[in-house]
Amino acid sequence: MSILRQDPTTKDWVIIATDRGKRPDDFQKTIVESTFATYDAECPFCPGQEHLTPPEIIRYPHGSHLDWRVRVVPNKYAAVGLNGKPYRKETGHFFREMGGVGHHEVIIETPQHHQSLSRMTTNEVEAVLLACHERYCALKQDPQVKSIVLFKNHGERAGTSLIHPHSQIVGTPVAPLLVRKKYEVAMSHFDDTGRCLYRDLVDEERLAKVRVLFESTRFVVFHPFASRVPFETWIAPKYEEPAFGHVEHRHLAELADVLRRTLKALDDALGNPDFNYIIHSAPPEDDTKHYFLWHIQILPRLTTIAGFELGSGIFINTILPEDAAAHMKNYLQ
């Protein structure tokens, strides 16, 4: 029989149905990387094609002033943007519309066309996180921004259209329901106990041990109890910090090392899987309260989101997170 588990951070359930008999190593695929070109003359994110992107917001130089390590540019096909005035329109009783005011930027993580965070050095990953952090703090200054979503799409199944490594940051003029729900659940826990839900949860995962992959001084990496997809992996701080923008610069190197090692282990265990990750933070207006803890959710895209998930919001996972975690431990370096 399958089991249902409740995600304590959303109160929604997942179904874990292992009856298909998939073992953790069934997800491993053969790595086919025929081309490992470091440069693609058609790619707008490669060096020499900087004129193909909108004017850059950040450039971290490297050696000569023409070289760079990381660039941040506005997304050419922005979901929300800076042009146009904010407006609200209501037609009839139901048709509520507003202008897509906001920010949508791309963090180009490396000048190399074929590269990945898992193969980069800790220093290089740190520069990526620093750029994300810098833009997070900048977007937070805009009073129109109600939510900041930092995410990465890696691979076609994860929705990427450009192979050159990049992540994205979006500042939206509304607080998404999912973000609000996560915050409400955390606030309710704080009302009941006076403590941060996520810190309590991280403590219980550390106590249970079976889903924890590894820890550093300040961070813990684990597969959550109610993993929605096979090999879902979270990275969370062990200290109180509601938003990613609050991380001190001096701790980004440690986070970079933890992120790099986690992605490397996923790469090795699963054969360079497509994945998304999201850096969740408290809504900017509430990020001084210690109800929330920022955290990274890594979601390998090994299965397809189908009708049941779209119709119910409930995910069907085919492997127990403790089994996935045990398997992952063979690949940690």
Add this chain to the structure above:
Amino acid sequence: MSILRQDPTTKDWVIIATDRGKRPDDFQKTIVESTFATYDAECPFCPGQEHLTPPEIIRYPHGSHLDWRVRVVPNKYAAVGLNGKPYRKETGHFFREMGGVGHHEVIIETPQHHQSLSRMTTNEVEAVLLACHERYCALKQDPQVKSIVLFKNHGERAGTSLIHPHSQIVGTPVAPLLVRKKYEVAMSHFDDTGRCLYRDLVDEERLAKVRVLFESTRFVVFHPFASRVPFETWIAPKYEEPAFGHVEHRHLAELADVLRRTLKALDDALGNPDFNYIIHSAPPEDDTKHYFLWHIQILPRLTTIAGFELGSGIFINTILPEDAAAHMKNYLQ
């Protein structure tokens, strides 16, 4: 600038960003159907292989007693099932688990291996809907079932593993958050106005006209104001009916004709796209109250659910539903 629109049934927002300049006919793909085999000797859903499925629950005969039009069988790889006793377990403060008690069945829609609802006759589609209806009413009798999700995955991008046409019905022992949210929003509208949210919404869509594809005596087909994906299409009744199980048998033929015509138009406009559809109903325990209206959501899978959607719950749609609807009208028969 993009626009944000609020879905009045969930209160969540979607982003409609048309800046990529995609026109409705850019989604048309060339239909490549090299094989149109009506039979596959390896397929567990094809006639002659009935022994490969668990014992059947329903068989609608056709001619001789060996032939059939529609079969319903338990899902061999069930997400929830009948074996085992219901239990709840709580470890620590957070780790809540329960047995996956429930029902998960497959409706095999036709004996033909390569076939689709859009190419079947109205009579054949009616038999499929009748089987869905019969199983909906049966699952509703089980007091452990808190939610019934009826859905179809068509094509690989929609998550199907078997090409032979089938849909699925799942009765879960918990009410999913999404189902509860939709119901709460409808209940709140009823509290405010004394009217059904969905009936009001259908009336406003009919008044606005621009997103309505067509109507029959009892049903209306439209692209919702806050469409989450290109060509999202809803079918809703024009009369009060909280759950699919309440549809009278004599009206299923009309619904079958409407569903068939809608899927045919999507096939012709988009070149046999992968899609999911979901038949939403009020939760079984509340389906006598007229807050809710059952409805079908058809979601073509032309774009990928990526990090932004997974991190915020907000969908980015690249085409205005009124433009998609105008385009679809060229393909209605």
